[in-house]
Amino acid sequence: MTEEPDAYDCHRDHGPYAGIADFLGRIAADRPRLASRHEVELHAIAPWLDQTARPAAEEEPIRFHPARRTACLAYGAAEFAAAWADTLRQPVKVRFDHVADADETTRELLDVLIRRLAASPVRLDLHDGGPREPVAADPAPEAIRAALGDSLARGFYHHAARVARRGRAMVTPDGDLRHWWAFTTGLATALAALDRAAEALDLYNEARAATDDPKITMSAAYTTAMLYARHLPAEDQDQAQARHWLEQAIHLASGLDNPRQRVLSTVFYEQGVALLDSKAGEPARALRLVDDGLARLTAVLAPGERPQDLARLRHNRAQVHLALGDQAQALADLDTVIAHDPGNCEYYVDRAALHRAAGRSQAAIRDYGTAIRLGPHLPEAYYNRAVLQQERGRSEAARDDLERVLAIDPGHLDARIALVNLQVERGALDAAEAGARAGLALAPEEPALLCTLGLIRSERGSLAEADELLTRALVGDPELVEAWTNRAAVRFERGDAAAAVADLDRAVALSAAPVPRYNRGTALMRLERWDEAARDFTEALAQPGLDRPLRRDLRAALARCRRAMAG
Known part of the structure; x- marks a missing residue:
């Protein structure tokens, strides 16, 4: 690249990742080996780099990417660009134009790159x-519909919504019902993915008012059911309404002329009923529906046909088996699912959770790694892998994964809490305090962060501030044992042993762990309540799995109590 800045046009008229995709594509051409380590994100952002890719289907795909996937793509692309930057021998300027008018994907990725x-x-x-x-614009509805299908399939929902609105402005239900419906349902799909499900519901109501076409009303009924079951805000979800609309969809599917399509549509819609049955605490009934659906699909499909449809039903069945407590059967289903649809990261996350529950940590770590590669860079997979790494004593690996989570999703509180606690454990109090305060800037009353920050401030001698922070933590979570224990330590250090005992009474009531009893015994000794202190030390010593230093300290404290009581 030259010393003069290369210029890239980022205007949204050129679509998602306009300009920045060309920039990344140029790096990929210069550094193919480096690009091969970031294929998933690069192919998603710049699909022309994938020579084997097929165009996205015009119709709706079987599953949609979550809207948050673009944050994962941005992280991976930024790591690729940073690795390229590390190879440069001289400074490089890169100019991006029309940033204010860029698509949301472009602005998101530019923000990550800048950091x-x-x-x-x-x-x-x-x-x-x-x-x-110049933009090569084809105003024909067919071209707009193809662009809409592509954006939906790739998970670029802001752009999809703009394209769908453009299409709806060109046609009417009376003049071109087929395209009007494609633009309407495409817009509704994009809005639902962007957490604007109420607007999507209005569009389906509009469609029902505009036409009684059975295929359209059938599809609208099913998607309306899913909005009520899953996508509306929790307070607006309505399982009865969801069942009503699923019944409508199934009834309309039963009237389809094509016997094969009748089976496919009916089975697909009945999976929604199975979902509701499982949510309602009726997993056995849900299992019967899924098994029946699989049998009917297998009967009408040719060998190897629509493997993703069959995989989706088997995935549903795995979830139902889990609800029934049959982990072995759930795992068998997930193994089959992955064999039939090996490119779906969701399946590896679910199988990793089963491996983890069964104590197969290494298998779980492998599946989380595959999910991260395919996802790509799923924050939850990084987080869960970090937990496993920490359990296996691999603190550095756990820290790396937690830092990745926060680079992708700075608002991931569980990862923030885990990372801060790791930093406290290794004595990195400056980093821990900065992390805790960053988390509290997003969630000011998060009890776990308040508790940890209180511990850090007490370690640094700011006892009054620590007491206030720990009290706030307990207001938010009165069952947080660590907060009772830490506030007791602060109050003990401030000379109020009676207040420390009161806090430790709460901690002991909530937890059978030995440390709260040891601490309470220590505070009771300060108050010369030797017999009560001795009971705490004795009960703590009876706990299994004590580490050697704690056992030694407990025995010494108990011996002191006995001497005091004997004297």
């Missing part, structure tokens, strides 16, 4: 103006 490349030799110059590249 990730801040200390690199690459300087990103962002401009709202600049020359505009």
Whole structure:
């Protein structure tokens, strides 16, 4: 690359990742070996880099990517760009034009790149103006519909919504019902993915008012049911309404002329009923529906046909087996699912959870790693892998995974809490305090973070501040044993042994762990309540699995109590 800045047009008229996809594609062409380590994210952002890819289907795919996937893509692409930047021998300027008018995917990725490349030799110059590249626009509804299908299939929902609205403005249900419905349901799908399910519901109500076409009303009934079952805010979800609309969809499917399509549609819609049955605490009934659906699908499909449909039903069955407590059968189903649809990260996450529950940590770690590669960079897979790494004593690996989670999703509180606690354990109090305060900036009353920050401040001698933080933690979670124990330690250090005992009474009532009893015994000794202290030390010593230093301290404290009582 030259010293003069390369310029890339980011205007949203060029679609998702406009400009920045060309920038990443140019790096990929220069560094193919490096690009091969980031294929999933690069192919998602710049699909022309994948020579084996097929165009996205015009119709709705079987499953949709979650909207948060773009944050994962941005993380992976930024890691790729940073690795490239590390190979540069001289500074490089890169200019991006029309940033203010860029698609949401482009702005999100630019934000991540700016942070990730801040200390690199690459300087990103962002401009709202600049020359505009011509857009080859085809105003035909077919072209707009294809673009809509592509954006939905790739999970770029803001762009999909814009394309769908453009299409709806071109046609009417009276003049071109087929395209109007494609644009309407595509817009509803995008809005639901963007947590705007109420607007999607309005669109389906509009469709029912506009036409009585049985295929459209059938599809609208099913998607309306799913909005009520899953996508509306929790307070607006309505399982009775969901069942009503599923019944409508199944009734309309029974009237389809094509026998094969009748079976496919009916089985698909009945999976929604199975979902509701499982949610309602009727997993046995759900299992019967899924088994029956699999049998009917197998009867009408040719060998090897629609493997993802069959995989989806088997995945549903695995979830039902889990609800019935049959982990072995759930695992068998997931093994079959992955064999038939090996590119779905969701299945590896679910199987990893089963391996983890069965104590097969290494198998779980492998499945989380596959999910991270396919996802790509799923925060939950990184987080769960970090937990397993920590359980296996691999603190550095756990820390790396937790830092990745927060690089992708800074609002992931569980990862923030786990990372701060790891930093406290290794004595990195500056990093721990900064992390805790960053988390509290997003969730000011998060009890676990308040508790840990209180512990850090007490370690640094700020006892009054620590007491206040721990009290706030207990207001938020009165059953947080660590907060009772830590506040007791603060109050003991401030000279109020009676208050410390009161806090430890609460901790002991909540937990059978030995440390709260040891601490309470210590506070009771300060108050010269020797017999009560001795009971605490004795009961703590009876706990299994005590580490050697704690056992030694307990025995010494108990001996002191006995001497005091004897004297």
